[in-house]
Amino acid sequence: MNTYECLQDEACRDSINVIDYTFHSDRIKGLYCDGTVAIKKDMNTIQKTCTLAEELGHHHTSVGDIINTNSVQNRKQERQARLWGYNKLIGLMGIVRAFNAGCQNQYExxxxxxxxxxxLQECINCYQSKYGICTTVDNYVIYFVPYLTVTEMI
Structure with a gap:
């Protein structure tokens, strides 16, 4: 089962419907409303995975209609939903696992x-704004600048 299918299963367990939808704007990749997530139909599975994670983040963290991005409160809720998705799909330990698996660049x-x-880049930017230049998790230091790298503490 791929990551997208796992997220769909999780959504189902939380009584969230996930539907493919044809949006009339190229800017919209997904929307969450009242227990339903609409995902842009013509994206690949990896893109759908990233979008679904954020929309599930809205289910778990957002309250009310937050479409109006002029509101500071709405922008904060949008950031929280994105952070939820980043933590779900990537997380600090995911970065560590990737480096331990031999990944040497952002593509890998x-x-x-x-x-x-x-x-991934949006996640790194978010983590950098949250943690600063670096952070530690378990026995590892994750550096976000000048580029993503992980070192093991001895």
Whole structure:
């Protein structure tokens, strides 16, 4: 079972319907509303995975209609939903696992984690704004600048 199918199963267990939908705007990849996630129909499975993770993040973290991005509160909820998705698909330990598996660049890390390179970069940017230059997890230091790298503490 691939990551997208696992997320669909998780959504089903949480009584969330996931449907493919033809959006009339290229800007919209997915929407969550009242227990239903609509995913843009003409994306590949990896793109759908990243989109579904964020939309599930809205289910778990957002309240009300947050379409209006002029509202600071709505932007905060959008960020929380994205962070939920990043943690679900990637997480700090996912980055460590990728490096331990021999991944040496962002393409390989994204491929290993079953996400797009764009989604991985957005995650790194988010983690950098949250943690700063680096953070530690277990026996590892994850550096976000000047580029993503992991070192094991001795």
């Amino acid at each position: 890390i994204a491929d290993y984690l079953d996400v797009t390179e764009e989604y």
